[in-house]
Amino acid sequence: SQQGEEDPQALSIQEGENATMNCSYKTSINNLQWYRQNSGRGLVHLILIRSNEREKHSGRLRVTLDTSKKSSSLLITASRAADTASYFCATGRSGNTPLVFGKGTRLSVIA
Amino acid sequence: DGGITQSPKYLFRKEGQNVTLSCEQNLNHDAMYWYRQDPGQGLRLIYYSQIVNDFQKGDIAEGYSVSREKKESFPLTVTSAQKNPTAFYLCASSIGAGGNTEAFFGQGTRLTVV
Numbered sequence: 001s002q003q004g005e006e007d008p009q010a011l012s013i014q015e016g017e018n019a020t021m022n023c024s025y026k027t028s029i030n031n032l033q034w035y036r037q038n039s040g041r042g043l044v045h046l047i048l049i050r051s052n053e054r055e056k057h058s059g060r061l062r063v064t065l066d067t068s069k070k071s072s073s074l075l076i077t078a079s080r081a082a083d084t085a086s087y088f089c090a091t092g093r094s095g096n097t098p099l100v101f102g103k104g105t106r107l108s109v110i111a
Numbered sequence: 112d113g114g115i116t117q118s119p120k121y122l123f124r125k126e127g128q129n130v131t132l133s134c135e136q137n138l139n140h141d142a143m144y145w146y147r148q149d150p151g152q153g154l155r156l157i158y159y160s161q162i163v164n165d166f167q168k169g170d171i172a173e174g175y176s177v178s179r180e181k182k183e184s185f186p187l188t189v190t191s192a193q194k195n196p197t198a199f200y201l202c203a204s205s206i207g208a209g210g211n212t213e214a215f216f217g218q219g220t221r222l223t224v225v
Contacts, residue, residue, distance in 0.1 A: 092210025
């Protein structure tokens, strides 16, 4: 079952602009993670935010988490053509249940 | 270099054949996972293993089988019972069981039925 739903499904921006992707989920979570996937490749972990955290930064990435709304956002600032990829959110729940991934947002950054 | 290695990168299967996808990790991770990805879709969990000699079905286990005889290895067999096996298969591992730590992914195997 897919817990996370990313929005929008696809996003096209100019280089230098900021890109914002959203993720909504349905059940309570321990953490929420964001991953990146270049076309035809494996996923790469970007950032993990725990349920008791509200905001986290890593380089040009900023992630927020609102557990009351069951939603998260990923902001990529000053985007570059190399940021073109699909971005997935994944939720981690209590116990030993594996990560559940959403369907992803396809980001295109035009030079 | 530590990481996860999937092989082969491309695999072609004839109707009615079983094929096995390899996944090896040298990260000393306890947990390993197999996901299936269809075009434009997210990842769906096929099987996962939290410890050697033990594994559990995921959301779409029908037509697939796995083994976990060694900590480093988690091969996936796509059997003839899987009616629509053409997809991109991703193997992952994590240091602990469950989704409380980051997952590390291999580069994937693209399986095509011919």
